[in-house]
Amino acid sequence: MTDAESGSPQRQLVVGADLTLESDRADVSITTADGTLIVAVESVGGLLALYNLQESVTSSMGEWLPTGDELPDDTPLEFNAPAVIRLRGHTVARYNPDGSAGLLGRLTGLTGVEVAPAGVLRALGTELVE
């Protein structure tokens, strides 16, 4: 009997990260704090590189991930951690798995992503000044 069938609470995956990702276009730090995933980038170019990485992985994952038909239907796991994207120390977007898609979410197809306009302006201002 599965957890769902037995009525027991559904289990979720809890991820902890203390990672750095570097490419010729980006320096990215991924950490977790109080259950929130924090993605910190130091430049607009780095943010675009991270978005390109997400697109590349998404478009090719069908080649190396099992298809839905190969996974058990009753796997009682879910991943629903919130996330924050920071650019130059300023929060520019938030991901809430339970939230509706904001403007950025609709533009990028990343459901649940909401832009923080004040943070975007501060981050861009910092980048332009330097």
Place this chain on the structure above:
Amino acid sequence: MLSPFVCVGTMASTDAEIEETQTWPELAIGLYERLTGRGAEIAYEFEDMYVDVPDKVGEDADHARWRLDGTLTIRTSENDE
């Protein structure tokens, strides 16, 4: 020849889900479920690891090289934890 799937099925003879394992992904999920069910945690440690990420499928794909360093841990919890 005795396959890994048969071995796991033998280990978990009382677990119907594991006994029905047919593929490597199912095997991985089955093992993960059993480990995390006992409160275990899976930790990935990346030390100066380089990954060439293709921008599309095919031989003409361009690759972006990413360097990973640090740790990633995964465990499970109940929603009301």
